[in-house]
Amino acid sequence: MAHVIPADGTQLPLMEEFYTIQGEGYNSGKAAYFIRLGGCDVGCPWCDVKESWDAEQHPLTSADTIVSHAAQYPAKNVVVTGGEPLIYNLDYLTTTLQNQQIRTFIETSGAYPLSGQWDWICLSPKKFKAPMPEVAAAAHELKVIVFNKSDFAWAEQHAKTVSPGCKLFLQPEWSRVKEMTPLIVDYVMNNPQWEVSLQTHKYMDIP
Ligand SMILES: C[S@@+](CC[C@H](N)C(=O)[O-])C[C@H]1O[C@@H](n2cnc3c(N)ncnc32)[C@H](O)[C@@H]1O
Ligand SMILES: Nc1nc2[nH]cc(C(=O)O)c2c(=O)[nH]1
Ligand code: SF4
C-alpha cells in the first residue's frame, strides 16, 4: 500500500533522527538534532545516503512526535535533511520547532519549491536536477560538492544565483577526498570568497 503523505505536512516519512554535531559547512561544530526525511529523485551517483531515496521505505511519522523528540536535547538546533526534504511541505514542522524556541536549519538540493520557516538554508546544488531560483535567492550558504576539477567553474555559475551575503563553501566528494582536497585548498587560497567545508563527522566517526 503506497504512502499517502498529507499535504499539510503534519506527517512526514522519517528515515532516522539523531543527535550529533553538524559536520559540514557554516554551522560545522555545533550540536544539533538531525531529522532525516525519506524520498529523493535527484539521483546523485555519489550520494552517501542512497537508502533514503525510496520514501515508501520510511514510516510516516507525526511532526509533533518528531518535535517532541528534538525538544529533549540540550542544543536548540535542528537540521532537516534527507533524502530531499523540500519534496514535502515543511511549514508545519518548522513552525512547531520554532514555537519550541528551536532553530531550524535545512540541507537541500533546492530541486523543489521552498516551504518552511528557516533560520539557516544550506543549498547544495546538483547537476542531476537544477535548483529552483527561489531557493538560491533565499540560501544563507551555498555548498558545492567537488567531484572533479570542472566543478570549480560550475560552482562559480551557482555563486551568481545566490544573494550577496550568502556564504560560499566547497566540499570534496567523499570518495574523491584525497584528490579533490588539495585542489580545493589551492582554489580557496586564490579565491578567498570561498571557504573549505569537510565532512568532519566522517573523520570523527560520529553520525
Ligand atoms: C545527503 S544530502 C541530503 C540533503 C539534500 N538532498 C542535498 O543533497 O542537499 C546532505 C548533504 O550531503 C552532501 N553529500 C551527499 N553525498 C556526499 C558525498 N559523497 N560527498 C560529499 N558530500 C555529500 C550533499 O551535497 C548535501 O550537502
Ligand atoms: N554529523 C553530520 N553532519 C551532517 N551535515 C549534513 C548531513 C546530512 O546528511 O545532511 C550530515 C550528517 O549526516 N551528519
Ligand atoms: S539530492 Fe541529496 S539525497 Fe538526493 S541523491 Fe543527491 S545528495 Fe543524495
Ligand SMILES: [Mg+2]
Ligand atoms: Mg550526511
